[in-house]
Amino acid sequence: MRRVYLHTIYERIWHWWQALAISALLITGMEVHAPDSISLLGFGLAVAVHNILGAALLMNAVFGLFYQLSTGRIRSFLPEPRDFLSLAMRQVVYYLRGIFRGAPHPIAKTPMKRLNPLQRVTYLAILNILLPVQVVTGVLIWGAQRWPEVLAGLGGLQPLALIHTLAAWLFAAFLFMHIYLTTTAGHTWSAGVLGMITGWEDVEGHPQEDTP
């Protein structure tokens, strides 16, 4: 095991900001969607908080994109075409078999290769499809009263709400999966969580690791 500095201070703030916002958005969104089932803030306040959180999420996404682009660390999110399928299969096999036998991770973590191929594909979809879709539909729903013509052109609130609701469910499913994989894939259940707090993670020794 080697201790490696994987997550910069900005990345960690970005992550927890994002985690907090998405979790709170899911809860307040649930209250807006089904106020009979969940009543924490009251409908009116839940809508207001949901909107503020959405704006915070959007802001964080914009800052995060700027950071990733300006530092070049966005490369760590992009799947590498070379050997992608074979590496992804190794990761799948690891989750299905190796992890039960205490086998080492098939792909070493480094600051520029923090994500395995499955994570890269997932985050690519989350950050480039799901999040934008959620943000755009959310902004349009929020702006329904400001741009009624745009809303009418898109078929009213119904299609927007449908997509927004579907994306919210996918976020919820992702959130649970993310938490599980984070707590189960480290050498201890808390390793991944602590790594995202301190920036340092204990990773299995591989020859190509580097530290800042």
Next chain:
Amino acid sequence: MIILTTLLMSALPGASAGSQTATTASVHPNILLQDAHGQAVALTAEPISLAKSCGACHDTAWIAEHSYHTSLGADRPYAAGEAPRPWDTAAGPFGRWDPLTYRRLSGPGESRVDATLAQWAQILGARHVGGGPVTQVAPGAEMNCLVCHLRTPNLKARARSIDDAAWAWQATATLEGGGVVSHTSDGWQYNEAAFLPDHSVSAAALGLGSARSENCGACHGVVPERTKIALTLSSTSAAPDPHKLTRGLVYSGQSMHRSGVNLQGKTKLTRSWDMHAERLLQCSDCHGALNDPMHGAQDRAERPAHLRFDARSISLQDYLRRPQHDFATGHAAPGVLGAKFADTMKRCEDCHDAGQTHEWLPYKQRHFQAMLCESCHVPKVHAPLLKTVDWTVLTPQRGPRNSYRGVTGPLGEVQSLVQGLEPALLPTARPGQPNKLAPHNLVTAFYWVAGDPPLPVRLTDLQAAWFRDGDYAPKLVQALDEDKDGRLSEPELMLDTMPKLGAVQAALSALGLDQPRVIGEIQPYGLHHQVAGRNFAVRDCASCHQDNSRLLRPTSLSEYIPAGVTPQLVKDAPVTLSGSVVVGPEGLSLRPTPEVSGLYVLGQSRFELIDSLGWIAVALVLFGSLLHGGARIFMTRHAHASKEQS
């Protein structure tokens, strides 16, 4: 409002310079009451002709031509395919049959005449201002200006005159009790003392003035005089108003808790019956004459399309000579009386800047786009409302069996508790305009039709089928008398089985009616009065944004389904039902589904499939995590145990 808005009356030709005081009524100059030949009635003792008397200054012929209160739709025949029912011929009472009034002006060549024009004129006479088609059969039935412009018109005397077919005297009769004329055994006698030396009478003494809300209340709803007498819901109309119970129209500034109505929760109802009445608005302030230069409502057809308001108005002098009596109306079905002038009246937003006063309301513009102000500002109608009119059976009073919403106990009884009704919110259907939710009362009517093309079975035929010598026909008693006591009680008056239906069908067929059958229709009535101020308006988000919201609450249409017929929405109804008519243990009801009309209401609208898929996705992830995690724990423990053993 219409006749007397200004002192400029003196500019009118023929106006005398009578004494004027500060009161509205006295602004009108003295008036020379003339007979049909233009002679002073004080000299001839002939019936008063208002066409002559009022026509001295006002163009009464033009006014009558520009008044749908006069024409009653006779000038608006339906185009092909426009009629809501096969037998409807024209907009308004003239040609549009109404299951509430039931009587129908028969067309030429009909073998079974329901009402001739002369009969129809008498049936509607008490609630018709005169003029229009009625003059074809009753020359003296000219437009009666006094009905609306007299402070206390004697409408009962006028109605008696019409009942007696004394059409020529109907205008004179309106003045009875005012000191000008009285009815004696010798007929109508003018009171000489009421006339001035020039044979005119004082307009102030007559009580002549602009139409007040109370005048409108003679035919529409309950509009009591502004007095301290506790309001009751007994009609203020000169004749029974079949529509009083369709809209809950009570226009009064009196506080509900001080009224004489047995309202549920009365002590807390410290609001007025209508906020606008409380603030002293008259009906004409919203439903004004369309060419009133002081009013601002304009006929859109007369206005350039690019202008919101045409500042080029006629002069007061011209207006007072020819005040248009086609009054501004609100949202209306295309085939009803006055529909040509639909959406010309002043709406809430024409006077109120809601944006300024709704800062507390999230998404206020969205709310304004999606619903009419009345959706929240008519939160409840505190009056009985008509629910079902069942003409398939006749009560001992030889009328339909009606049922009502919002009242417990017999209608009209002081002890009956008026709970009121939270109205159904239905989306309006207006071509070219955004559809908005608005409160409505749904009246379901069941009735018999016969023949091909069908016609409603005449009241006389219904009565002939149901009654023999003053009692129910024995065959019908035999078929409907469930408790076998030899009489038909009210609960037994329902055609809920085929034998009962067949018995009435046979009775109607025996009268020569071809294929008598029951049909049903649902007529929505917009609820735009009993407006509440902000303290009593709906302000709670949960009223609409939750599962059990006002938008989803079922509306009972009928306690039972006569002849198993599912009623249909009247063809030209200005709303969509936006839901489904379902049969349940409590009868027929409308289950609204706002999404059908494209509305998505946060907190209430759902995509069941998406939610189901979402739950499944989350459940699969959790299940997979538990399975995977459980397997890891098991394998880890198993590995430890193996290691220890080895």
